[in-house]
Amino acid sequence: MDFIVNILALGIPFSVALLLASIGEMFNQRSGIFNLGCEGIMAMGAFIGMLIPYSVGQGGATAEIYNFLGIIAGALVGALLGLVFGVVVITFKAKQGIAGIGMQLFCVGAAGTLFRHFVGGTQSIPGIGKFYIPLLSKIPILGQIFFSHNILVYIAFLFVPLSVYILFKTPWGLRVRAVGTYPRAADSLGINVNRVRFQALAVGGALAGLAGAYLSLCQAKMFSDEMIAGRGFIAVALVYFGHWDPIKIMWGALLFSLAQSFQLAVQGQGINFPYEFAVMLPYVLVILTLAFSRDKKKQEPAALGIAFDREKRT
Amino acid sequence: MDKITSLRMENITKTFPGMKALDNVTIEVKEGEIFALVGENGAGKTTLMNVLMGLYQSDGGCIILNGQKVCFTSPNDSFGCGIGMVHQRYMLVPNLTVKENIALGLKKAWKKVKLDMDFVVSKIEEIGEKYDLVVDPDAYIWQLSVGEQQKVELVKTLCLGAKFLILDEPTSALTPQEIDELIQLLKTMNKKLPMIFISHKLKEVKELSHKLAILRHGKIVFCGDTNDYSSSDIAALMTGREVKMPENNEEKEFGDYALELKNVNVKSIRGFLALNDLNLKVRSGEIMGLAGVSGNGQLELAQIINGLRKIDGGEILFLNEHIENTSPIDIIQKGMGYIPEDRNTEGIVPSFSIKENLILKDIENEQFSNHTIINNKAINDNAEKLREQFDIRCVNTSLSAGALSGGNIQKVILAREIARKPKFLVAVYPTRGLDMGAAQFIHSKLLEMRKNGVGILLISEELDEIMNLSDNIAVIFKGHIQKVLPAKTATRREIGMLMAGVNND
Numbered sequence: 001m002d003f004i005v006n007i008l009a010l011g012i013p014f015s016v017a018l019l020l021a022s023i024g025e026m027f028n029q030r031s032g033i034f035n036l037g038c039e040g041i042m043a044m045g046a047f048i049g050m051l052i053p054y055s056v057g058q059g060g061a062t063a064e065i066y067n068f069l070g071i072i073a074g075a076l077v078g079a080l081l082g083l084v085f086g087v088v089v090i091t092f093k094a095k096q097g098i099a100g101i102g103m104q105l106f107c108v109g110a111a112g113t114l115f116r117h118f119v120g121g122t123q124s125i126p127g128i129g130k131f132y133i134p135l136l137s138k139i140p141i142l143g144q145i146f147f148s149h150n151i152l153v154y155i156a157f158l159f160v161p162l163s164v165y166i167l168f169k170t171p172w173g174l175r176v177r178a179v180g181t182y183p184r185a186a187d188s189l190g191i192n193v194n195r196v197r198f199q200a201l202a203v204g205g206a207l208a209g210l211a212g213a214y215l216s217l218c219q220a221k222m223f224s225d226e227m228i229a230g231r232g233f234i235a236v237a238l239v240y241f242g243h244w245d246p247i248k249i250m251w252g253a254l255l256f257s258l259a260q261s262f263q264l265a266v267q268g269q270g271i272n273f274p275y276e277f278a279v280m281l282p283y284v285l286v287i288l289t290l291a292f293s294r295d296k297k298k299q300e301p302a303a304l305g306i307a308f309d310r311e312k313r314t
Numbered sequence: 315m316d317k318i319t320s321l322r323m324e325n326i327t328k329t330f331p332g333m334k335a336l337d338n339v340t341i342e343v344k345e346g347e348i349f350a351l352v353g354e355n356g357a358g359k360t361t362l363m364n365v366l367m368g369l370y371q372s373d374g375g376c377i378i379l380n381g382q383k384v385c386f387t388s389p390n391d392s393f394g395c396g397i398g399m400v401h402q403r404y405m406l407v408p409n410l411t412v413k414e415n416i417a418l419g420l421k422k423a424w425k426k427v428k429l430d431m432d433f434v435v436s437k438i439e440e441i442g443e444k445y446d447l448v449v450d451p452d453a454y455i456w457q458l459s460v461g462e463q464q465k466v467e468l469v470k471t472l473c474l475g476a477k478f479l480i481l482d483e484p485t486s487a488l489t490p491q492e493i494d495e496l497i498q499l500l501k502t503m504n505k506k507l508p509m510i511f512i513s514h515k516l517k518e519v520k521e522l523s524h525k526l527a528i529l530r531h532g533k534i535v536f537c538g539d540t541n542d543y544s545s546s547d548i549a550a551l552m553t554g555r556e557v558k559m560p561e562n563n564e565e566k567e568f569g570d571y572a573l574e575l576k577n578v579n580v581k582s583i584r585g586f587l588a589l590n591d592l593n594l595k596v597r598s599g600e601i602m603g604l605a606g607v608s609g610n611g612q613l614e615l616a617q618i619i620n621g622l623r624k625i626d627g628g629e630i631l632f633l634n635e636h637i638e639n640t641s642p643i644d645i646i647q648k649g650m651g652y653i654p655e656d657r658n659t660e661g662i663v664p665s666f667s668i669k670e671n672l673i674l675k676d677i678e679n680e681q682f683s684n685h686t687i688i689n690n691k692a693i694n695d696n697a698e699k700l701r702e703q704f705d706i707r708c709v710n711t712s713l714s715a716g717a718l719s720g721g722n723i724q725k726v727i728l729a730r731e732i733a734r735k736p737k738f739l740v741a742v743y744p745t746r747g748l749d750m751g752a753a754q755f756i757h758s759k760l761l762e763m764r765k766n767g768v769g770i771l772l773i774s775e776e777l778d779e780i781m782n783l784s785d786n787i788a789v790i791f792k793g794h795i796q797k798v799l800p801a802k803t804a805t806r807r808e809i810g811m812l813m814a815g816v817n818n819d
């Protein structure tokens with residue numbers, strides 16, 4: 001029993017970075033742009049997120065404020081990088097795939113270099129602790145699984161219904177969906193296609209930066225070059241497998257993280273199971289489940305990856 | 315500005331890579347006028363209107379509105395001045411619903427944190443009642459037939475409100491009744507707003523317009539009052555010759571049954587029975603016209619014959635072999651030809667070049683590849699031959715097919731399907747959007763195929779087309795064949811009654 005509770009209680013916070021980054025990527029893609037630089041933006045978010053509390057506010061009563069500022073700074077840097085990506089692929093119409101890879105390499109490199117310059121070696125920080133929701137966290141079992149997490153965990157899960165609402169109920173969400181599927185139609189109605197795409201990139205970047213800051217401030221409580229460990233790419237994959245639907249994306253992120261946490265637990269218990277298979281498990285599971293779910297509502301943004309050019313007819 | 319009293323486009327010039335699409339074009343529309351713009355496929359009509367909407371930037375010339383020079387750099391500017399347009403290629407986002415598509419342009423519904431969908435729906439209902447144009451606000455665009463989409467496009471433009479209306483082939487996919495209604499509607503609306511009307515059907519132009527301009531190869535070659543000229547005058551001015559539609563009046567023996575549908579049932583995407591116990595037989599060398607109001611199962615019928623949709627019951631025999639629920643490639647290889655309704659999504663791959671689109675179905679054919687390497691020379695030669703034969707107007711055949719004018723895209727599909735020499739042809743609205751010369755050419759091609767023993771299922775909404783070409787006419791209503799009549803003796807009245815569901819036997 002404890003074994004299972006532990007897996008669940010650990011798996012849920014594991015999923016947060018994936019969840020935030022992939023919801024961000026979902027906004028990018030809904031607007032017609034896929035940003036493979038997600039991984040890099042997360043690295044920058046992680047670095048900036050830890051840099052602020054590390055350099056100004058170690059310990060003391062103000063620590064929480066600086067942690068909070070770190071989170072905000074991570075998101076802002078992410079938004080900024082999203083806009084930079086926009087300049088490359090929207091303004092200069094560079095191919096999105098290759099520009100994304102460039103973005104990823106640049107950001108990961110820059111984060112590492114800046115880290116060595118400003119921080120030096122591995123330093124752990126106090127980071128942000130758990131927030132036990134009063135009363136609810138006292139419920140046996142459920143309390144430990146659902147209500148004894150870091151504050152960002154709750155916020156991240158709130159983003160799921162929030163993004164559904166934004167996408168399907170607000171004018172901006174409608175514009176994003178139109179621009180990603182048939183930009184010409186949106187354009188013919190006087191909607192500024194490129195502006196909407198820039199906005200979506202800023203939102204997507206902010207969420208990726210936030211995901212990075214979560215990793216450094218809440219999960220690892222330190223920064224290192226390899227700490228993103230491919231999560232950015234998994235986030236991009238989750239968006240495809242989840243058919244651009246925030247709810248399905250959430251299930252994908254949860255499934256992946258629970259499998260991950262199960263895998264770690266199995267190894268931790270010293271159960272005799274080939275290590276390589278255990279590590280593979282989360283990936284295989286996610287691919288299998290989501291690959292078999294169908295895009296029934298035809299949500300695929302048909303203009304994904306194509307720069308908009310008003311005078312070009314295709 | 316509350317009224318547009320005059321609109322003038324002066325010396326408009328527009329070049330695309332390798333061609334001059336508009337050459338010093340000047341037109342003027344005055345208050346209370348309907349101005350018709352006609353011309354062959356690829357003459358530049360749509361391009362001129364796109365310049366007016368601010369979708370294309372002209373290389374030279376200017377637009378003068380109520381005596382003042384204006385500059386439209388985006389559709390936002392033209393909207394601001396009250397110009398609305400019904401586009402030839404519908405500007406509808408396929409994975410949004412009808413109401414969402416309309417909300418996209420309806421700024422009044424854009425409340426800060428929520429879209430006011432109730433407002434949008436009430437607006438749709440208001441327009442629907444006022445003009446008798448009924449659309450389902452909750453349907454997704456991808457679920458709708460081309461005709462329904464055309465209605466949505468119209469409703470959208472009306473909902474957004476305009477003081478000046480541009481209609482780029484608004485009737486090409488409507489049924490005859492709907493066209494009549496639309497013409498009446500436009501006439502009443504014209505009391506309040508001037509319009510530019512584009513169509514290949516001169517009957518509509520005659521009935522509706524006050525002034526008329528003919529474009530040819532990007533130049534205005536004629537401009538005058540519509541009433542001073544008869545339809546045949548206009549046709550002659552347009553094509554430079556007399557146009558006479560060919561007729562099927564040659565007696566002949568038919569071959570064996572080429573296509574047989576027995577008790578076919580199909581459920582539609584929206585749940586109801588689209589085809590209901592449908593029986594139909596077509597012989598080789600026979601043209602079977604399928605008459606019916608659109609939305610009565612024509613689309614589904616064409617799709618099941620070509621393997622693009624599964625059937626829920628019954629049998630389909632093609633040259634005595636079962637083809638129900640097999641794959642499209644099997645059916646193509648057995649010799650089926652298909653001219654689909656939706657040319658941009660089913661007919662061509664818009665981003666592929668014209669020459670590639672012309673061999674889409676035959677890339678495995680030894681003529682064009684040895685299964686590993688493509689034979690570019692054969693593909694080029696084929697494209698050049700078809701371009702000339704079918705008069706496809708393009709700079710060269712390596713351009714992407716999506717850059718062609720609407721009518722020329724249709725010609726690419728027709729060229730491919732006819733040149734493949736199929737054993738049977740399903741032709742859905744084959745002359746939709748074609749100019750008169752091109753329609754005449756296609757009709758004679760279809761008759762030539764008939765002569766060579768090809769069976770043809772001709773689905774069309776134009777009774778003229780069906781009555782001119784068919785040997786027999788089947789009338790479809792609610793997914794069921796009401797009756798099959800010999801074309802020689804059938805009357806319009808009789809067909810019309812059957813189309814409306816009245817069957818006397």
Ligand SMILES: Nc1ncnc2c1ncn2[C@@H]1O[C@H](COP(=O)(O)OP(=O)(O)OP(=O)(O)O)[C@@H](O)[C@H]1O
Nearest residue numbers: 313330335355356357358359360361718719720721
């Ligand atoms: N964006 C574009 N890029 C390249 N060529 C174009 C573009 N738009 C139009 N053209 C070319 O300009 C010419 C005029 O096209 P246009 O669509 O205006 O014709 P049209 O008169 O509307 O014909 P149709 O009756 O077939 O609709 C065509 O030869 C077309 O290929």
Ligand SMILES: [Mg+2]
Nearest residue numbers: 359360402720
């Ligand atoms: Mg046109």
